[in-house]
Structures are given as structure tokens and as C-alpha cells.
Amino acid sequence: MRPISIVGDGAATLARRLADRLDGRVAVVERDDDPNGAPESDSTRSDPAADGGVVGPAQRSGADTAVAFDADGNWRGRGSVEGFDDLLDGLAPDHDYLLAVGEPRLRVPAVLLGSDPDPERVPGTVVVSATAPDRVDLGDVVADLDSAEPWITRETLVRRAEASPDADRAGAIATFTGRVRARDGPDDDRTTHLAFEKYDGVAEDRMAAIAEELAARDGVFDVRMHHRTGVIEAGEDIVFVVVLAGHRGEAFRTVEDGIDRLKDEVPIFKKEATESETFWVHRRD
CATH class of the missing domain: 3.40.50.300 (P-loop containing nucleotide triphosphate hydrolases)
Known part of the structure; x- marks a missing residue:
């Protein structure tokens, strides 16, 4: 959307x-x-209980x-x-x-x-x-x-996977959702938001290639991925991976491999803002 x-x-x-x-x-x-x-006032709405009706x-x-x-x-x-x-x-x-x-x-x-x-x-x-x-x-x-970048949700990707022509052979849908973590430990500075940037077209092409390779596995019928960009605040969703497979084993293995490969292979750059500083994460690693 x-x-x-x-x-x-x-x-x-x-x-x-x-x-x-x-x-x-x-x-x-x-x-x-x-x-x-x-x-706006809702005072004009009638109340059936006022006349002894059932509400x-x-x-x-x-x-x-x-x-x-x-x-x-x-x-x-x-x-x-x-x-x-x-x-x-x-x-x-x-x-x-x-x-x-x-x-x-x-x-x-x-x-x-x-x-x-x-x-x-x-x-x-x-x-x-x-x-x-x-x-x-x-x-x-x-x-x-x-x-512009579309508004994609986990449910959007699940619906698309369920529309696969092989859906009648699928007994499992596995999903992964990555979100903005406010802090690792109780004494850490709170992360207020992350900002993600990517090269137009490059990240999408790489995610599509990874999804196609994973979907070629035996017992896997459809793989969907999406990574949001721009400012994403603490507690909000960042990335989704959805796998439609014949059985839960293939689904779980593939969704884990999917997010691992997305993080390792897709060129997306992350800037983190905490209560005390702002920095590019790849320059800290």
C-alpha cells in the first residue's frame, strides 16, 4: 500500500x-x-436500553x-x-x-x-x-x-505468500519480524530511533535474488522479504521475512537463513540515535 x-x-x-x-x-x-x-460529541446516538431494549x-x-x-x-x-x-x-x-x-x-x-x-x-x-x-x-x-516506498506489513507478505499456486501443498508459514530495540541492558542509553538508507533498486534486487534462491529449496514454495527505510522509532518494526513451506522444519530453517543473508548481503546502512549520541553503526563495527 x-x-x-x-x-x-x-x-x-x-x-x-x-x-x-x-x-x-x-x-x-x-x-x-x-x-x-x-x-465530536456522540450524544445524538440513541440508547436502546433507555426504552427497555436489549443492548x-x-x-x-x-x-x-x-x-x-x-x-x-x-x-x-x-x-x-x-x-x-x-x-x-x-x-x-x-x-x-x-x-x-x-x-x-x-x-x-x-x-x-x-x-x-x-x-x-x-x-x-x-x-x-x-x-x-x-x-x-x-x-x-x-x-x-x-x-515512493510502499507501506509493507508482515500481514501483507503473508497474504502474498498464501496466494502462491503451490499453497495447497504448504503446511507451514514461518515469519520473522525485526524491530527497534530500545536497549540491550538495563543500564544502556535508550535508543530513540534508527534511520535506514539504501541505494535505490540495489537493495530490492538483492533481496529478490535471495528470496528466489531460498524458494528453490525442496519443500519451500514462496519467500517474501521487506526492509523499511527512513526513521523508525523504538518499538517499531524494521524488517520482515515470510516463508511458505511444506513442513515447519523447512519453514523455520529458511526463515532463519533468510534474515541472516539479508543482514549479511543486502546493502542497507543504519544510523542509530540514542539519548546521548548519534552514529553510523557500520562505522562502529
Whole structure:
């Protein structure tokens, strides 16, 4: 999935135009709060219990998630997540694009609208700045979005592996997830984030070659890899390896070999930021 943040006056209008232009499944996520950032009042929602009715779990005001689903497969709902990144992770496997309207805090490509757009307002790369939605060239936005790094999750790779034509012969899926460790020992300086850089195309080609070689093993049907780049904060996911195999033995061995070869053979450079210093890891090794 390729996400983009659209911020400023007319963001919703531009999102509708862009959604019509994109090919594939598109998710549009809009902020639903007042100008002060507080959630809109839910006081107008009726309470069936007030008239002696039976309240189902999805009708309780305290329900974490409520979904209405019809016979045609259409649904609408409400729920909660810890953060916007969690929402992206949940939508990524089923969508090709996500348009985040009015959400400036994402580390994804961004479009800024308004008479005086401030690039410092967003942590992501600003691909377009314009005074109004009709001043934005949609073709340029689509091109920039398609060339940006996609938002890949472990579940995305699992879904792709499960789509293998040999999936009916597979009895195991093994996965590895690498994440940012805050500290090795209790007295260590806390790592606040890591920043990863790679040569465009080179890392992807090497990972693809490793995956192809591993998938050629007897009993292994599909291997998927992805390494995120940019700034990744403590506790966030960095890298995924997914293996579809006939049995757990082949799956476990291959997923271990996969992450070991990725770390040894793929040219990705890591800068670590702790509470006291910042340094390139390869220069310390």
C-alpha cells in the first residue's frame, strides 16, 4: 500500500479527486474531530436500553469496535487504534493506496495546501505544495506516490505468500519480524530511533535474488522479504521475512537463513540515535 498525507484547506476535495484518479483499491481516512482536536460529541446516538431494549455488544457506548454489515458485503463502523500507524498496518494488506486527510504527523509523502504551506509541519517528504486543490497536477502526485516506498506489513507478505499456486501443498508459514530495540541492558542509553538508507533498486534486487534462491529449496514454495527505510522509532518494526513451506522444519530453517543473508548481503546502512549520541553503526563495527 502507498500512503500519502494531504494537509491544509481543501484537503478532502483533493483526496476525492485523487481517489478517482488512482487505479486499485483506495482507502480514504479523514480526521473526525472539532478544530480543537476533541472527538465530536456522540450524544445524538440513541440508547436502546433507555426504552427497555436489549443492548448488544456493538451497541454499547463502551464497545471498542462497532460494525454494521449488509447482505451485499457493504459495511461501516467505528473503532479505536493506538495510533495512526496501527491503522495503516490494518489497512495495508487490502489496499493499494491510502489517502490520509488532515493528518500531518505521518512519516509518508505529503501534499500541503494553503497560501503559506510550511514543510516543517510534516515529518514526511513534501511532494507538492499548492495554494488550492485545483492547482495540483494529479499526474505528478500519482507519479511521486508510485515511486515512493510502499507501506509493507508482515500481514501483507503473508497474504502474498498464501496466494502462491503451490499453497495447497504448504503446511507451514514461518515469519520473522525485526524491530527497534530500545536497549540491550538495563543500564544502556535508550535508543530513540534508527534511520535506514539504501541505494535505490540495489537493495530490492538483492533481496529478490535471495528470496528466489531460498524458494528453490525442496519443500519451500514462496519467500517474501521487506526492509523499511527512513526513521523508525523504538518499538517499531524494521524488517520482515515470510516463508511458505511444506513442513515447519523447512519453514523455520529458511526463515532463519533468510534474515541472516539479508543482514549479511543486502546493502542497507543504519544510523542509530540514542539519548546521548548519534552514529553510523557500520562505522562502529
